[in-house]
Amino acid sequence: MAASSPPPTGQTAPFAYQTTQLVYVTNLVSDSVSVIDTSTNTVVGTVTVGDGPRGVAVTPDGARAYVTNSDSDNVSVIDTSTNTVVATVTVGDGPQGVAVTPDGARAYVTNSDSDNVSVIDTSSNTVVATVTVGDDPRGVAVTPDGARAYVTNFFDDSVSVIDTATNTVIATIDVGNLPSGVAISPDGTRAYVTNSGSDNVSVINTSTNTVIATITITIGVSPTDVAITPDGTRAYVTNLGDTSGGVQNVSVIDTATNTVIASITVGNGPQGVTVTPDGARVYVTNSFDDSVSVIDTATNEVTGPPISVGDGPTDVAIATIGTPPPPPPSDRRGRVVSKKPLKVHERPARRSPVEGSLRPGEVVRIECKVDGHRAKGNDAWYKLASEPRGWVPARHVKVLDPPIPRCSDN
Known part of the structure; x- marks a missing residue:
């Protein structure tokens, strides 16, 4: 961050808004979370968590990171100011995905082995509800208004829709084969679901909870995770499997036309994906070569060398820490x-x-x-x-x- 000049004598210095963006990466095999500073794209910390960490989500204020530990059936809560675990929450069997509501009050955790979702009260870090969903729930995303949570059911080829006010399932939507990742558009009107078994992406209209488009991944195998840019114009999809040419990549979807407009070669086994709040960069975990690739969204090219992290990086989330300027x-x-x-x-x-x-x-x-x-x-x-x-x-x-x-x- 550039230093500001001192104010003239007799004038009060304006408040300095200073923020740091940290990327949290779950390392499935090494039972840890790597912390990357986006200003340097270097690892600045490693946090030991539970067994088999998979999913990660950050509260809107950037103060806490919630990490699902699939082998110890709990969630580690990380204080991002100290990068230490401050709480451990017991949930269901085989927790996978996690999403925090826009107001930061609740965390929704999918439990793949018990076929349900644990709802955590983030103020007390206790489970306050358990919602039964489909077979092997994996991904979860909450709408921008906080009213609905969308959960992918891997072996049911479906998506469960949870009303967060009552914590009950209000709809079940048939999608493609083996759905895993899910992301909601910034305006809340669309849910994008990656179907790893049918190599496509289902687009759900959230007002009717029906599939309105199916996007074939033309160059890529086993679409696994998805993240949408803050302006809602692009969706980035990680393809975990090899193409016929041995390439592992990220597909870029134009959300206006729901077509693939670019394919970006990254590391080995791309899995987790997230976009920076300004939409300028995309961070992708490469689970088979223990690294993270950074994509420049202006060029849709990988920028800089891969960032070495722990063993088996799986999911990724970004925390903005500090005092941001007030929005216009x-x-x-x-x-x-x-x-x-x-x-x-x-x-x-x-x-x-x-x-x-x-x-x-x-x-x-x-x-x-x-x-x-x-x-x-x-x-x-x-x-x-x-x-x-x-x-x-x-x-x-x-x-x-x-x-x-x-x-x-x-």
Whole structure:
């Protein structure tokens, strides 16, 4: 990070927003997690965890990494500020995948040998629910609004959809053969599922929970994992098996056309994949040569030498640690928590004209807040930066990207 010049005499220095991005890689054989600093692409730490670590997910604030240990039937919780294990949570048999909800309150863990999903309360690091799903659940992903969790069932050729409010399965979707990885588009409208046995990717419409497209992996075998760029335009798929020419690669899918537009040769046995928050780079674990490849998304080429990690790297996740700058007004989000459609008013007053309405659970963009007509003890109102434009009572919207500035300061 470049150093900033000191302020002129008599002026106060602006707050310095400093962040570090760390990549957490589970090493299945060596029972450890390698920590990579993205600024140098070097390993800066190794954390000993349970037996057979497979999945890893990081809380939205970057403070904790949750690691599934498939052979010891538990989850290691890593404090990313110290890179030490601060808790161990017993779950089901053969835990594989893990995903954390957008609010950071819950971690969903797939247990492949007990055919269920453990739900961990991250504040207490205890299991608060167990959800029965299909045969051999592997991958799991949560929608951006936190309302649904999508779980791939490897031997059932299906995906279970869990309602996170009730922790019950509300739909089962037939997909391709031996589904493993799953990722949700940033707008929450699509789920991409890798089918390792049929060499294709199923695209699910999350509003209808039906498959609307099947993408054939033209150059690649056994698609295993998938990650989507923050702008939602590309999906990166790791192909674990060899092609006829002995090449192991990553397929790049254009999500607008749902076609493969590039194939990138990486290391031996590509398995886990993740994208940096700015969308500039993709990190891929090469499970058979104990390394991580880094892809430049602008060129779709591998940049730099492979990064040596532990034995059998499997999954990968990125933690942003530190104090990031606040998002611009149009990027601050909130989720409607009212039980009924929420009216959007022309002014911050209940008796002002209604401009439209928002459905319960809908994610909106917030520009700023003011004090307006009091609503059951809360006089704050949010000005929307997304359609329909207008004002809503703050008591009916849960902020996802705090803080919300006052309109006079915006």
